Structures are given as C-alpha cells and as structure tokens.
Amino acid sequence: MQRLKAPLEGARRALGTLRARLTLAGIALLALVVLLNTLTLVQRAEQDTLVEQRDRELVKAERIAEVLSGRVLELQGALAAVAGQLDQRTLHDQAALERFMTDRIVLRRMFGNVNVATADGTLRVYGEHNSLRKVVANVADRAYFRQAMDKAQPSISEALVSRVLDEPVIVLAQPLQGPRGPFGMLSGSIRLGSGGLMAQVLQYRGAGEADALLVVTDERGRILAHPDIGRALQHVSTEPRLAQAWDDWVRMGRPLEPAGVSAQQEGELVSVAAVSGPQWLVWRAMPQQRLLAPLHDARRLAITWAVLMIVAASAALLGLVSWLLRPLQALQRRAQHLFDPAFDPHAGWPAATGEIARLAQALRHAGAERAQMDAFNTELLRRLEGVMAAAPVGIAFTRDNRIELANAELCALLGREAGTLAGQPLSALGLRQDGVLALLRRATRAFQAGQPYSDEMELLLAHGGTFWAQLRVQPSRGDEAAPGLIWCVLDVTAQRTAREHLRWSAHHDPLTGLANRAALEQQLEHVFAARPRSMPAMLVAMDLDHFKPINDSAGHAAGDAMLKAVAAAINGCVRVGDLVARLGGDEFVLLLQRCPPERALLIAQAVCAAVAAIELPWEGRTLRVSASAGVAELQADMFEVAHWLKAADRACYDAKGAGRGHARAALVS
Secondary structure (H helix, E strand, O other), X not given: OHHHHHHHHHHHHHXXXXXXXXXXXXXXXXXXXXXXXXXXXXXXXXXXXXXHHHHHHHHHHHHHHHHHHXXXXXXXXXXXXXXXXXXXXXXXXXXXXXXXXXXXXXHHHHOOEEEEEEOOOEEEEXXXXXXXXXXXXXXXXXXXXXXXXHHOOOEEOXXXXXXXOOOEEEEEEEEEEEOOEEEEEEEEEEEOOOOOHHHXXXXXXXXXXXXXXXXXXXXXXXXXXXXXXXXXOOEHHHOOOOHHHHHHHHHOOOOOOOOOEEEEEOOEEEEEEEEOOOOEEEEEEEEHXXXXXXXXXXXXXXXHHHHHHHHHHHHHHHHHHHHHOHHHHHHHHHHOOOOOOOOOOOOOOOOOXXXXXXXXXXXXXXXXXXXXXXXXXXXXXXXXXXXXXXXXXXXXXXXXXXXXXXXXXXXXXXXXXOOOOOXXXXXXXXXXXXXXXHHHHHXXXXXXXXXXXXXXEEEEOOOOOEEEEEEEEEEEEOOEEEEEEEEEEEEOHHHHHHHHHHHHHOOEOOOOOOEOHHHHHHHHHHHHHOOOOOOOEEEEEEEEEOOHHHHHHHOHHHHHHHHHHHHHHHHOOOOOOOEEEEEEOOEEEEEEEOOXXXXXXXXXXXXXXXXXXXXXXXXXXXXXXXXXXXXXXXXXXXXXXXXXXXXXXXXXHHHHHXXXXXXXXXXXX
C-alpha cells in the first residue's frame, strides 16, 4: 500500500498542473465534438431509417388489407352467382338440392364449408370440399342470418364458433331472392384456424420477414387470424407485440383507414390498415432492432475510429502544450516564493514574452506591494490591539462570518479565555445558530439605510446560561458588510431587570401580586370597546366581610397576610385567562371573559366558599374572614364602563345586605 501511495501522489500532482488541465480540457472538447458528431449522424440515420421503414410497413399493411378486401368481394361474388341459380323449388327438393350443390365443387373449395338454409333457418344441406352431408342444425338465431333475411342483402358475421365444426369461423351469407323476398340463404364459412384465413394472410409475408407479425382482428380487437391458431377469438391486447399499439389506436379514435396508420409500440414498427367491406383490421409488427442492426454495427465502428482519432490527437496536443508552457513552469516555481521574505521581490523572474511576461511583471509588482503592506499592517494591528485592550466594552472584528479580532473584555463577557475567539464562527459571539442569518439580514437593511444596527438580545455564555447585551454592529467601511463588521457588546442585564420590574409594578398590586386598578381599567375598556364580539363577559365585585376587626385586633401585618391568602384562594377558583384585580383595601374585582352568567355565578360562589374556608394561624389565634360578591353581565346598551362596575357593586351590596358570605347576580333593568 505504501509503495502505491507515492506514484498515486505524483500522478495527482501532475494532473493538477495547468499543462495537464489545458491538455485534458482540449482532449475533452475534442472527444465531445467527435463523439457528438458521430452519435448525431448515426441517430439521424436511425431516425431516417425508421421513418422510411414506417412508410414501407404502411404500404405492406395497405396491400394486405386490399388483397383481403378483394378476397372477401370475390367470395361474396361467388356466393351471389350461385345463389342466383338456386330457385325455391330446388331448395325444397332434397335430391335436387344435393345434385345442385354437388355440381358446385368450385364454390365448396373456396370456403371451409357451404350451407343452404330455408327461411326459418333450418339447414338443408352442408357441403365441404369433397363431400355433402345432411346435418341437423338451425341458424335462425345467428345475427348474420337475421341481417341477411331482414335486409335482403349479403352479410358478414362476426367471428363465432361453428356449431358443426366446433372451431372459430366467419360466415358470409347471401339471401336467396324470390318474387316475394328472400326464401332462404346460401352461406360459406371461412375457417380462422389452420388452412383458413391465417394461411391466406401469411402468404403475403415477404421473404426474410420471419420475425414480422401479421394479425387480423375485427373492430373490437378480437383476433381473426394469428400465426398461433390458438389465439383465435382472443383480444389483440393479449398479444405482447401489439398491446400498446391497440391502446394507441383506441386513443387515435379507432380510425378505419384503408391507407393505414402507424401505432406506437415499444421496440416495434406497427402498421394498422382497415379491410374495406367487413371492416377488419390488418396489424403488421416489425421489430425495430432488426431494422437498426446494421446501423448499430456502423455506430460501434464509428465510435472505435473516433476513439483512435482522439487518442492520437491527445498525444499531439499534450506535446504542443508542454512545449508552449515551459516559461509558465519557470514562473510557477518563482511565484511559489512570492511572499517569502528571504527572497528579493525583484529577483529570480524568468525571461518571457507576451502574456507570461506581463504576468511575471504583475506578480513582481504585487510581491513588492505585499512586502510594504505587511509592514504597515503589522504596525497598524499592534496599535489596534492596544486600543481594543483598553476599551471598557466588548469589541470584535469579523469578516466572511468569522471572528478575526476580539478584545479581552468581550472574551470575559462571554465566559471565555482571552484570545480564544479568533478564527471562530459568528455563533461564538453568543448568537444562537439559527438566528445568525436573520440578524445579518436585519443589519444589512440598516447599513443600506446609512445607519448602524443596534438591538438588545440574549447572548449565550460559553459555560451555559445567558445574559442580556446591547449589541451594535456597523460595517468597517461604507455601507457594505463585505469588507468586514465591527461588533460592540455591552452587558445590560441589570438595566433590563430594572426596566422589567418597573413595567411589572405599573400594572400589579405590590402586596398580592394581582392586577391593580390601572390594569383592570385598561382591560375593561378593551372589552367594552369590542362589543358585541367580546360578549358574554361578566364582572364580579367582591368585598371581604369582617376584615376591619382583623386589622384592629391583630394589626396590619395580619391584615396583609390575610389579603395574600385571599388572593391565593381567588386564583385557585378562576379559569386560566380570567383577570383578578385588587382595587385597594379589601376590594377585589374579577373579569370573566367569554363566560355565561350561570357559569360566572358558580365561580363567584366558589370564590366566596374558598375565602370562607381560610384559617390563618396568627400569634396563637386563628383568623377567619368571609366575602360577599356581586355578578354583573356586560350589556349592549351600557354607555360606559362605570355603569358595568356600578351594577357589580350594587349586586355586591345586595349580597352583604342579604346576610354576607355569598354571591348574588345583578338584576337586569
């Protein structure tokens, strides 16, 4: 394995050179052009061959259909000629009828069998090629018999099973005409099996077409003639070489074209021609593979020659490119040391002309400029690191979504050791991985508006946990983020906590933690203005009974403890989303939205029961209190919130006057 590694590595380096890439590109282009040209010509030849052969197949199917149509007309003409010689008297004289049919040996040999029937369908005589015999049968129920007798004209039957031969046949019927109409019928049967219609069809298959398939069907697709006589009367869709062609012919609208149409069948050229008269269909299928075999051989030969041409041209191209790129190889060796301080930026460059000479001059100039820039950047970086180290906020510089510089203050804010952020992705700044792209999009919009991006967000600490930071981002140059971004990070967790506390205190009672009067009034106005969508809504006004004696006898500390216990009891009875507020002293209000009156009264009664159940131990005593509540429903005709509050207060006073300790609903006026 080690012995193979060195040659493989050498080959990889050789293929990575410009010479190899140019050569391979030229070879690939040459191969592509030659192969595409070869394949295009062969494919076009295949298409032209298929089109030409499709036309030939249509002509062959058309000719077979014409021959079959002529054959049917010939058979019908023979029947008509004989029928014109058969009179009614001979029909009913068995001996005379048999003599008559015995003399018509040519007619009998044209058909599988010939029958003569009376007007009621009874067969009088049955004739085959070399003999006549009497059979007991009746064909009055056959469709071809009824059609010939009713319309007094020749008819052709569908494929059916002969009652005498017990094999599939097609019957050609000719009515026997008398002065008063048909008095009988002369018919001949064409056998669909051996020696019948298929034998007549197969004789039209050309020499060398052993793999061509010829099938005759009726309009409904039933097989009348097939090389396999066992398929007679089966549907043509059971033939694998014609199943798709049948579906395509049906999609075309079942055309009965004597000139023939082409039907789609994978791997086959299929032609369908209608037989005029009986409206049969001649199906002819020829394998495409056999037709295209010479072209496939030609394609393989053409590809072989194309490959040989490509190999020869590739060798010549490789030698030419190697000779032309010798100065470039010398330039490559010198360019490998372009930024090496041990080399003189102006020495060692190869002598060349044209583009290579201009490239060498540009590289020499770039090396000198880079040496000066490195010295300048080293000094600038030293000064920048000093400024960042003295800054009281976290500062970072990023480029291409990676951190290039970060001061010690930022590392300390994020819980990292100094100097560990350089080279890390943006998420190392404490940003959530799924929020980096969204933040950059917001920052870009701010830059395009000519402003830095500023926001407060929660940043992740390296050891777990979070802190709130004031984040400020701006591009290092202009309004584009591409040159780089400058990030300033300031810990504002304490300030944010203070703001949240002030915001909470503005809407909550400091003793019980319930909503205060301002929060209640704000929510009431919202519900009041949203009528009627906000209805039903209920207001419960509640006062504590006998609360003042607790303050007087046990002190305000006991009263405060009782108020907290009452608040906890109320919260345990209301629904999620209900608003519980303390207005001051021992007054409480419940706002129950989307609550029917009967449900609100049950909640108010439950609150009264929960308050009455409070037993507060205090300095050797047990303090108790009760509550009275009034329930008022929001009405559509109320003009202001005060009317609603007044209705609830009035119901509460009624509850107190009725004995305290329970809830009462306001009367609707």
